[in-house]
Amino acid sequence: MKHIISALVENKFGVLSRVSGLFSGRGFNIETISIGPTLDPTVSQMTIVTTGDERILEQILKQLNKLIDVIKVTDFADKEFVEREMCLIKINTPVEHRSEALRIADIFRARVVDSTQKSYTFQVTGDEKKIEAFIELLKPMGIKEVVRTGKIAITRD
Amino acid sequence: MSNKEITGAEIFLESLKREKVDTIFAYPGGVVLKIFDVLYDQKDIRIILPRHEQGGVHMADGYARSTGKVGVALATSGPGATNTVTGLATAYMDSIPIVVFTGQVPTALIGNDAFQEADIVGITRPCTKYNFLVKDVKDLAQTIKEAFYIAASGRPGPVLIDLPRDVVTTKAEFIWPEKVDIRSYKPSVTGNKRQIMQAAAAIAKAKKPVAYIGGGVISSNAAEQIREFAELTRIPVTHTLMGIGGFPGTHPLSLGMLGMHGTYYANMAIHHSDLIVAIGARFDDRVTGKVEGFAPEAKIIHIDVDPTSIRKNVRVDIPVVGDVKHVMVELNKELRAIKEPWDAIRKSWIKQIDAWREERPLTYEQSDEVIKPQFVIEKLYELTGGDAIIVTDVGQHQMWAAQFFKYDTPRNWLSSGGLGTMGYGLPAAIGAKVARPDKNVFSISGDGSIQMNIQEIATSIENNIPVKVIILNNRFLGMVRQWQELFYAERYSSVDLGSTPDFVKLAEAYGAIGLRAVKPADVEAVLKEGLKAKRTVFMDFVTARYEKVFPMVPAGASINEMIFGEEKKKEEKKLKAVK
Numbered sequence: 001m002k003h004i005i006s007a008l009v010e011n012k013f014g015v016l017s018r019v020s021g022l023f024s025g026r027g028f029n030i031e032t033i034s035i036g037p038t039l040d041p042t043v044s045q046m047t048i049v050t051t052g053d054e055r056i057l058e059q060i061l062k063q064l065n066k067l068i069d070v071i072k073v074t075d076f077a078d079k080e081f082v083e084r085e086m087c088l089i090k091i092n093t094p095v096e097h098r099s100e101a102l103r104i105a106d107i108f109r110a111r112v113v114d115s116t117q118k119s120y121t122f123q124v125t126g127d128e129k130k131i132e133a134f135i136e137l138l139k140p141m142g143i144k145e146v147v148r149t150g151k152i153a154i155t156r157d
Numbered sequence: 158m159s160n161k162e163i164t165g166a167e168i169f170l171e172s173l174k175r176e177k178v179d180t181i182f183a184y185p186g187g188v189v190l191k192i193f194d195v196l197y198d199q200k201d202i203r204i205i206l207p208r209h210e211q212g213g214v215h216m217a218d219g220y221a222r223s224t225g226k227v228g229v230a231l232a233t234s235g236p237g238a239t240n241t242v243t244g245l246a247t248a249y250m251d252s253i254p255i256v257v258f259t260g261q262v263p264t265a266l267i268g269n270d271a272f273q274e275a276d277i278v279g280i281t282r283p284c285t286k287y288n289f290l291v292k293d294v295k296d297l298a299q300t301i302k303e304a305f306y307i308a309a310s311g312r313p314g315p316v317l318i319d320l321p322r323d324v325v326t327t328k329a330e331f332i333w334p335e336k337v338d339i340r341s342y343k344p345s346v347t348g349n350k351r352q353i354m355q356a357a358a359a360i361a362k363a364k365k366p367v368a369y370i371g372g373g374v375i376s377s378n379a380a381e382q383i384r385e386f387a388e389l390t391r392i393p394v395t396h397t398l399m400g401i402g403g404f405p406g407t408h409p410l411s412l413g414m415l416g417m418h419g420t421y422y423a424n425m426a427i428h429h430s431d432l433i434v435a436i437g438a439r440f441d442d443r444v445t446g447k448v449e450g451f452a453p454e455a456k457i458i459h460i461d462v463d464p465t466s467i468r469k470n471v472r473v474d475i476p477v478v479g480d481v482k483h484v485m486v487e488l489n490k491e492l493r494a495i496k497e498p499w500d501a502i503r504k505s506w507i508k509q510i511d512a513w514r515e516e517r518p519l520t521y522e523q524s525d526e527v528i529k530p531q532f533v534i535e536k537l538y539e540l541t542g543g544d545a546i547i548v549t550d551v552g553q554h555q556m557w558a559a560q561f562f563k564y565d566t567p568r569n570w571l572s573s574g575g576l577g578t579m580g581y582g583l584p585a586a587i588g589a590k591v592a593r594p595d596k597n598v599f600s601i602s603g604d605g606s607i608q609m610n611i612q613e614i615a616t617s618i619e620n621n622i623p624v625k626v627i628i629l630n631n632r633f634l635g636m637v638r639q640w641q642e643l644f645y646a647e648r649y650s651s652v653d654l655g656s657t658p659d660f661v662k663l664a665e666a667y668g669a670i671g672l673r674a675v676k677p678a679d680v681e682a683v684l685k686e687g688l689k690a691k692r693t694v695f696m697d698f699v700t701a702r703y704e705k706v707f708p709m710v711p712a713g714a715s716i717n718e719m720i721f722g723e724e725k726k727k728e729e730k731k732l733k734a735v736k
Contacts, residue, residue, distance in 0.1 A: 010341060014290075062467075068339065071340060071341040
């Protein structure tokens, strides 16, 4: 079962290592992790996507809370939320594929952020399903590289 | 600057004084020279030089366990720092409050593979409760204050502070924070009222309850509340290795230790109980045996300060998160309000337990020819009347010391329970003796364990810290040998300590007293002489080589599936057949 957890942590060196060490030391899995500043420069926001049954999730939440640098942990399991991920995709574009690629990108509201005679680089944002679908459609054209940010999520009011 | 500025080393000393530290176990080296120079002039803090940094950390640990105060050790960078790791991990597993300072290369050189550089903050992250690298001398006092607070509060544990050389040599104004407030660290103290009421109701309803107490009872100083709880509700009490002394071992309601080498009656009581009240314990695998077979009919109440301990290994019906002492005070209040005829409702359960007690008491086969290790422990108990601090190493002797000595008060039993650190005993005994000089401190050890930190005899002699070392000498790594005998077809791979040194001569070489007993008739005389000794004394008891610790729950079995000494032949055959 996939879970999204967010944690507000002290913006200090070593904190990421404490969080990732908590996961690796107990055999828990991190699927994606993304970290960024908040309005308060002393606090960072971590969004972690992990997998595990209910017991493992309970341990992850408790262990995260126990870490001295962790201020607040939110489990999105029982909440309404919006999730987004950004992805950069570089594809081969021989002449015969160029317009097809642009047509697909248009459907997904992806933007071309770099273009050469042989390649396009698209930027696409959305939830996991949308990004997976976009990548799937581009695959036949020959994907050179995919870079994903990992998920971020925010609760709905 | 209006106020006087002092060096980081002086801030370090001033901060320790504010924390009322009276002793530090400190080993010098290049980057901490400045600190030792400052320590040279002062008289407030006793400086004890161990012979190995691991010994120094175990001493701080022994100091902490025997008093409840925070123990302090200091080591230099690089190898000095890495030598503290086993000591830190030992304290971490057993939730012991210590603060360890390590030197570090100057901040400008960190990461450059400088001489005697080790990333000790990185190395110790998983075996400390928290650790700090101080990068600015202005943060030093605040950091030390926070370190002591973190070490001693909530679920206690070791904290490491890494001090780069330039931080201790640079000057800053000394500002001591009187209060600590860490926004991300607020341990729960009082338990949830509703949960406590639920627990009380469950205890009143239970027909066959057992209290199972662990190290949390010791660290929160709750022995008195446990006794009140047990006597009020007539609930039998079993303890873990870490919980020894949390409830009087001689009390009629005491079941002794449970688990792998627990008593028959404690394990039977757990197995047949309908309610387990786990207090400051964490359902370690050495306690539960096969988890699926643990207390199959029981509801579980779990009282612990650490929420991560709850539902980690076993299902819990009524969790109460809070400091054991606070929760027990409240729980006892609730229970007193329930006017149950406790004696009457527990009568048949206690009768059943007493029947188990009679059926298989803790015992061993005595011999006139060869010293039985259990006999040495029994004699020691008899001669001291239980009034001593017992420190152990790890192995068979540790289990016998837990089984055959009775502990009526907390903090008189010090043993590495979680990590199982051989070599813990002698240095921890020195730490305990420093903290409580009025007590006789015995380090009970095996001939394997004692050799892991034997250099610390020199520390005890030089600093006049007399400890009494009992070596149960079977010329084997006895516990490993026992497993090889029972589960590996007597293939004694790497357990025969054939060239064990002459411990009497070795003790004398260090300036300690050496005594030896080879026959059962010698045991009492040697113990008596050892008790009288004013200097550190080694008592070498040459014991039965093939003695085993029983009862024993084989790894992977349920705790009611114990094997016993007298049935060993039959059981061995059975186990061999299973394999």
